[in-house]
Amino acid sequence: MELSQRIIKEQTTKEPFPLSILSLTVGAFAIGMTEFVIMGLLPNVAEDLNVSISSAGQLITMYALGVAIGAPILTVLTHRIPQKKLLCLLMVLFILGNGISVVAPSYAIMMGARVITALTHGTFFGVGAVIASNLVRPDKRAGAVSIMMAGLTIANIIGVPLGTFIGQHMGWRSSFGAIAIMGVIALIGILIFIPQIRQDKPASIARQISALVKPKLLLYLLVGALGNAGLFAVFTYITPLLTQITGFAEHSVTWILILFGCGVTFGNIIGGKLADWKLMPSVLGLYFMICVILTLFTFTIYSPTAAVITIFLWGAASFAVFPGLQVRVMSLAQAAPALASTSSHSAGNLGNAAGAFIGGWVITHLSIASLPWVGAVLVGLALILGIACYITERKSAAA
Numbered sequence: 001m002e003l004s005q006r007i008i009k010e011q012t013t014k015e016p017f018p019l020s021i022l023s024l025t026v027g028a029f030a031i032g033m034t035e036f037v038i039m040g041l042l043p044n045v046a047e048d049l050n051v052s053i054s055s056a057g058q059l060i061t062m063y064a065l066g067v068a069i070g071a072p073i074l075t076v077l078t079h080r081i082p083q084k085k086l087l088c089l090l091m092v093l094f095i096l097g098n099g100i101s102v103v104a105p106s107y108a109i110m111m112g113a114r115v116i117t118a119l120t121h122g123t124f125f126g127v128g129a130v131i132a133s134n135l136v137r138p139d140k141r142a143g144a145v146s147i148m149m150a151g152l153t154i155a156n157i158i159g160v161p162l163g164t165f166i167g168q169h170m171g172w173r174s175s176f177g178a179i180a181i182m183g184v185i186a187l188i189g190i191l192i193f194i195p196q197i198r199q200d201k202p203a204s205i206a207r208q209i210s211a212l213v214k215p216k217l218l219l220y221l222l223v224g225a226l227g228n229a230g231l232f233a234v235f236t237y238i239t240p241l242l243t244q245i246t247g248f249a250e251h252s253v254t255w256i257l258i259l260f261g262c263g264v265t266f267g268n269i270i271g272g273k274l275a276d277w278k279l280m281p282s283v284l285g286l287y288f289m290i291c292v293i294l295t296l297f298t299f300t301i302y303s304p305t306a307a308v309i310t311i312f313l314w315g316a317a318s319f320a321v322f323p324g325l326q327v328r329v330m331s332l333a334q335a336a337p338a339l340a341s342t343s344s345h346s347a348g349n350l351g352n353a354a355g356a357f358i359g360g361w362v363i364t365h366l367s368i369a370s371l372p373w374v375g376a377v378l379v380g381l382a383l384i385l386g387i388a389c390y391i392t393e394r395k396s397a398a399a
Contacts, residue, residue: 024087028124028152029154029155029159030151032160034176036160041168049106055107059110059111062114062118065118067121067345071126074119075123084196086123091120091187095180097113098113099176101114122346125152127342140276142323142326146275147269149322149323157258221343223325223382224329224344225351227287227290227318227351229352229378230290230380232354237359237363237368237371245302259311260315267315267320271322274286280328283321283325283328290379298376301372326344329343358378
């Protein structure tokens, strides 16, 4: 009786969104910078390391594969380490990877540095999401995850343009030096502000894997991958879309992408609130909205004003879905929430890679103007699969 009263008291006295979550946001910001800033510095990197642009592009591919494949493995191998200590170790590894990037004398060493930082990506977000959700009341979990994830979205608005500017004016290695400094700041914040959270005895590796391979959970991971594929089938080629079809000058695209990032940040916060209100209905409603927006984009891409408005709404809706889907995946694998959360990021990165590949195929075999409706079809598949899962769950609950 006393134990249950203490648990109830702990849940009701938790702050809605404690300051400690912001230290996770800073870490997410740094990781977002290291993932995306290299896209704007590829020519500089290629020239300095004496490789082709396409070879330099493989630094992005290997990062995505490092997240998709390496992160779940690292999460399993470190499942017995206390969560706060694990976050600190991950940030040390992140600082090390970016530090190596600063001094990398060859392409091979630079590739190794990218893989090291990629390993920290998925595991940080997986463990961070679990910690963030445990720092708040149960009815605020999705909102807490969205605040942590906001670091990733803000990185696209502020961090990536700033990192690109630094790299273009002070050398690309300076960008990774700045990211390493951000990692140090995040590490200090985690050491100071993240409390020692009481954890249950960690489940065995076999039990965690068995919790992850449940058909229902795997279906939700597929939903997330399909949704990301629809996003990246279009977003990967947004610059040629806007310059060749809409008619924008190349320098204008930067400002449009910043506007997209503002939509992403807005959507991420709103999505967390919607998911705390009605989890699955909001996720499915947002996927439907993305389908509609991408379908409209097929037509609005020909009008500069309409295209810009559509891109803002598309960014907001696309990232509003993430907090709710993350919480849903974590709740389906109660024995391994960190592994499930990490696997969600892995599935998302596989979706990113698949979307970029499908987008390239569409440009080659159809036309670049076909990208928006192809993206809508991919998100539509995610919506249909999500609705099927939800209806099945409702029927099971009723039975």
